[in-house]
Amino acid sequence: MDLGAPVSFYVLETGVPVYDSGGAEVGRVEHVLADEDADIFDGLVIDARVGFGGWRFADAEQVAEVFERGVVLSVGADALHDPEAGPAVMEADPAEQEGTLGHKLRRAWDLISGNY
Numbered sequence: 001m002d003l004g005a006p007v008s009f010y011v012l013e014t015g016v017p018v019y020d021s022g023g024a025e026v027g028r029v030e031h032v033l034a035d036e037d038a039d040i041f042d043g044l045v046i047d048a049r050v051g052f053g054g055w056r057f058a059d060a061e062q063v064a065e066v067f068e069r070g071v072v073l074s075v076g077a078d079a080l081h082d083p084e085a086g087p088a089v090m091e092a093d094p095a096e097q098e099g100t101l102g103h104k105l106r107r108a109w110d111l112i113s114g115n116y
Helices: 083-091 101-113
Strands: 017-019 025-035 040-047 055-059 063-067 070-073
Touching: 025 055, 025 101, 040 063, 040 101, 055 083, 055 101, 083 101
Parallel strands: 017 070
Antiparallel strands: 017 025, 025 040, 040 055, 063 070
């Protein structure tokens, strides 16, 4: 499979296929979570409605490679997080969650639900 040249998360387009560590397609890029001003890549919101049903979140550490025509994860599809779990964390003190997975999931949920 030819995924093209390696690219930065800055130019990763919506709809690009996402593959797990075994090479199986798990979904398509829905949104890149990043703080471009600070040059920090947080992860990807993946539209996995076809294969796994719903949305999935891949933390930056789970993204092995980013190419023009595909993203390769360092984990299997079962290791991806459900961003819909984020609202349960909303009760926690945001100051305590800064920089944690809970914070990233909350940001992912806000983006896909339109609360940003």
